[in-house]
Amino acid sequence: MSALKKEVIDLSGIENEKKQSIVGKRIPRSDAFEKSTGLARYTIDVKLPGMLVGKVLRSPHAHANILNIDKSKAEKIPGVEAVITAEDVPNRLFNGTFTIYKVSPERAKHEVEDRYILSKKARFVGDGIAAVAAIDEETAENALELIDVQYEKLPAVYDCIEAMNTDAPRIHDFAKNNIAKHISFPFAAGDVEQGFQQADYNIESTFKTSKQKHCQLELDSCVAKFDPQGRLTIWSPCCQIHLFRRRIAWLFGLKEGMVRVISNYVGGSFGGRSNFNAEPICIALAQKSGKPVKLEYTSEEDFIVHMSRQPFVQTGKIGVKKDGTITALQTKLVTNGGAYFETSGATTAVNMVLFMGLYRCPNMAGEGDVVYTNTPVSGGFRGYGNPQGTFVLEQIIDMAAEKIGMDPMAFRLKNHRRTGDPSWWPSIPLGSCALEECIRIGAERIGWEEKRSRKDTGTKKKGVGMAIMSHPSNVFPLFIEHSNASVNLNEDGSAFVSVGVSEAGQGSLVVLAQIAAEELGIHVEDVHMVTGDTDITPFDMGTYGSRTTYVLGNAVLSAARKAKIQLLAHAGKKLKVSADELDIKDRQIFVKGQPKKTIPVAEIARDTIYDHQGKGSNIIGTSSFNASNSAPTFQAAFVDLEVDTDTGVVNILKMVMAQDIGKTINPLGAEGQLEGSAAQGIGYALCEDFVVDSNSGRTLSDSLHTYRIPSSLDIPELEIILVEEKDPTGPFGAKGIGEAGSVAIAPAIANAIYNAIGVRVKELPMTPEKIFKAIKMASSQEGR
C-alpha cells in the first residue's frame, strides 16, 4: 500500500500542557458505518405515505414577459392535485439567502430582495414559472406540458460588462444599467493615488474568473408536509436549519414555532445549501394540494437552477518599491450575479476584504458592482468570493515580484501580515498566524529554490508556483456568530450532545464528539451526537463560513465543562474531597495526585439521576457561545507542473499545502477537507467550465458530461502539512479550515504555468486551448 505522507508540526512548544488523549487523534467518523453500508438516509431518500411528486415548468427564454398562463388543461388531468403560478404563492419579494439575519439591521438593508417563489417575468433560461403536484412523475410531467404560457420575448444580455451599457436590456426595473448594488471596500485606508505615486512600479492587470458549479452528488430535493393543525415539516438538505426556518416562516406568513426543519445526512454542500433551493416551490405545492409533496430536481435542473460560484471580472493594481515594499493595493470588480441577487453582495464584499487582508499595505481601496445578467443565478461556493479575489491578488503579487527582480516567496515573506497585525477586520488584531512557517516548510517540501532555477529545453516545460491565502474561522463581527450546545449525561456515563449543525460530509460530528469527550474525560464512542432537526436541537447559525469547529466547538467545549463541574461536585461529596481536587480520565473520576482514589463517571451519573433521597438531577451542561474573534487561518500552496507546449495540456506533478490550523482536532478530517478542496481547486483552475450560450442563453454545461469535474485520474501527489500554532480563542487552539483549501490552488497553478511558459492566461478555467493560444500569441509577438 502507499505510504501516507501526512504530517502535523506543532510550533507551540508547550510541554506541560495537559496531554490530550482524544483531541488530535485520527479517529474515524462516527457515520462511516451507515455511509459505507448504504444505510445513511438523505433528503432525496425521504418517502411519506400519500406523497405527491412536484415538478416545475421553467422558462425556455432567457428574458421574457409573461403575458398569460392558462393552467386549466393541466388541472383537468386525473391525478393532478395542484397547479400553481405566481398568483397562487405569497406575493412577496425575497432573497433566498439568510444573510439578512446574520448582519446588523443597518447592513441588512443592502441585501436586495428581488425574486418571487414563481417568477412573474422570466429572467434566465430555467426561471421557475409554474409548478405541478401530481400522484406520480409521469402525470406531473404530462401536466407541465399542458400549461400554456404566452411569453413576450425580450432582448437578453449575458455578459456582465455588456450588461452595464446604457442600451443593454434592463433585467430588473429598479436596477439602472443592471447594477444591483455598488459596494465599496469598507476599510479603505490612506490614499491609493498617493501610494501609487510613491511606488517605483505600478502593476495592473484584469482577470476573469468562472462560474464554478458545486456538483454535490446529492441533487437538490425537498419534502414538505402540513399537518392538520397547520404545522409545517420540511425535509431539506439545507445546512442552516434555524435561519432557514425563520426565512420560510416569514415567506409563508407562519410563526417560526409552526415550522420544523429536518436535515438528514446531506450529500455535499460546499456553500450550496446555504439558501433556498427546491423548498419554496415544494412548500407552496404542499400548501395548495393539502398533501405531502416531494420536489426533486433533475440533474439538468440542478445544474441550471441551483446557483453556482459568482464569476468576476476583476482588476488588481499594486504599487511596489524596488526594495519590495508595497505602497498601495487597489481592486475594482464586476460581479456577474446572474438573474437574481442572492449572495452576490456578500461575496463581493468578502472578496474585497480578504483581498486587502493578506498583506501589509498603507493605502488600500476597492470598488465593486454587482450586475444582473440573463444567466443562471450566482451564489456562494466554498471560499465565498475569496478564491476569485485571491486568484487576482496572488498573480499581481508574482508580477510585482518579477518586476523588481525579487523571488516571489521572499516578496511574500517580506509583506504578509503576521500575529498582532490587523486582521481582515482591521480593528481586531490577528491572535495567531503561522504563515511564515507554512511558507518556509512548503517551499522546502516542493523544492522551491532548486525548481525555480530549472531550465527546460524541448516542448514540455516545467514550472513551479506558489500562492498564499487567508480565510476566517467565522464571519465575526460582520455576522452574528452564535451557537448553542447541550451536553447531557446518560446514567451509564455516556453523553448525548445536541447541536444544530448539518452533516454534509465535513466531519463536524466526530470533531465535536472529540471535543466533548476530551473535556469530560470519557471515550469518543461514549458521545452520541444529536443534530439536524429544529425540534430537538438548540439554535445555531448553521454550517457555513468554516465556522463549526471554531464556534460550535467552543460552545460544545463550554457545555461539556459545565457538565463536568456538576459531575465533579457530586463526586466530591461522595469522595469527601473538594471538587477542585478532582479530575476525570478514561471514564474515571480521580483525586489529583492520588490516581488510585477513583469513582466511575457512570456511578455518579447514575446516582444523580436515580437519587433515592428525592434530590435527583440530570447532569446537563448547556452553553451559548458568541464568537468575539474570527481567528483567520492561513495557507501556503505550492505547485510543481509541466506544460506541454504542443497541446497546452497541464500535468501537475506535485502539490504541497502547508496549513496554519491552530490545533488539529482530527487530522483525518482536516486532511480530507484540504484534499477535497484541492481537487475542487484543480477543477476550478484547469477544466470546470460553466458555459452559457451567448445566442440563446441556454446553459450548455448542464451535466457531468458537459461540465467536467476532476476524477481519480486527475489528482496529483499532494503533500499536506498541518502547522499548529494554537489560536488563543479557538477550542484547544483550533481554527476552521473548511474553505481554506479551495482558495490558493488556482493562483498557485497560474503562477506555476507562468513560470513554465512565461505567459499568463488570465481567464479561468485555464484550459489547454487557452494555454495553447496564449503560447502561440506570445511566440508570434516575439517573432515580430
Add this chain to the structure above:
Amino acid sequence: MSKQIAKFNINGRPYEVLIEPQTILVDLLRDQLDLMGTRLNCGVGECGACTVLIDGKLNLACSRLAITATGKDILTIEGLAKGTTLHPIQKAFAEYGAIQCGFCTPGMILSAKALLDSNPNPTKKEVQEALAGNLCRCTGYLKIVDAVLAAADAMGKGGLA
C-alpha cells in the same frame, strides 16, 4: 405496456417483483425495494453513484432496464457487510477517512470490489483507473485510493474478510 412478474436474486435473497418493461434497475431498487444505498444522480451513467454488481460484474443501475437483469445475482451495497461485520473495503474506507458526505461511497466501494475480485493486488494506478467512473466531490480521491490499497493488503493477508 403490461406489467409482469420478474425474479431477481438480490444480496443473496430471492425477490419476485411486479415490473414494467421500461422500469430502470435503479428505480426498482430504490422505489420498489427500498434499497436506497444505490444512489441516483446523473441518471445517464456519468457519475457512478448507482454502481451495482450483476453476476459479479460492474453495472450502472441507472442505465440498465430491470428486465434485463431477471434471474441474475445482483449485489447492492446493502449486501456487502455480513451483519454488523463490515467487508474489508468498507472497513478501510472508514479507517482511512475515505468517506465524507457518503453519497458516492456505495458506488465507489462496489467498483473497488469489482476491481479487487479480478485483481487482488492492484497498483495505485490501477486503482485510480478502476475508480475513474465514480465521481466524488468531497474527498479528492486520495484517501479513497489509499483505502482500496489497504483493503487489498488486508484481504491478501486473509484478515478481516
